[in-house]
Structure formats: C-alpha cells, structure tokens
Amino acid sequence: MGKGDKKSKKGKISMGSYGNSRKRKARKDKLKRSVSAKAVTAAVVVETEVKPKRAAAKKKTDA
Known part of the structure; x- marks a missing residue:
C-alpha cells in the first residue's frame, strides 16, 4: 500500500522495478517512424486541394 510494498504500483515506482x-x-523505433511520417505528410499536402472560403451569411434584421 505504501512505498515499501513491492506489489503495488507506488512501491514499484520507488524501487524502480516493473511487473x-x-x-x-513498448519501445518504438523513433528513427524509422519519423522518416515515414514525414514522407506521408508531404504526400498528403501535395494531393489536397484548396477549397474557397465561404462568406458568412448576413443576419436578418427587422426594422
């Protein structure tokens, strides 16, 4: 229950053990992941089309 308890998460953190x-x-390869992510984002940016912005609708006023 406390820092001396080997079976609790708090105890494992204080002892520096895992279980x-x-x-x-899980360990991941940062080098492979970053290279592929950059290539994918570059390809996506090239393929997307720029959509024209729409003007906001004017509010109707009763006067």
Missing part, C-alpha cells in the same frame, strides 16, 4: 502492476511501455 504486472507497473507495465513497461
């Missing part, structure tokens, strides 16, 4: 109650995050 069922404190999972490790």
Whole structure:
C-alpha cells in the first residue's frame, strides 16, 4: 500500500522495478517512424486541394 510494498504500483515506482502492476511501455523505433511520417505528410499536402472560403451569411434584421 505504501512505498515499501513491492506489489503495488507506488512501491514499484520507488524501487524502480516493473511487473504486472507497473507495465513497461513498448519501445518504438523513433528513427524509422519519423522518416515515414514525414514522407506521408508531404504526400498528403501535395494531393489536397484548396477549397474557397465561404462568406458568412448576413443576419436578418427587422426594422
């Protein structure tokens, strides 16, 4: 329940260990991921068309 408890998440954080109650995050290749992400975004930017902006509708006033 506290920092000395090996089975709780708080205890695992204080001891610096991992287990069922404190999972490790999956490692990902940052180099491969960043290169492919840049290529994909560049391709998407080229293919998209610029849509013309629409003017806001004027409010009707009763006068």
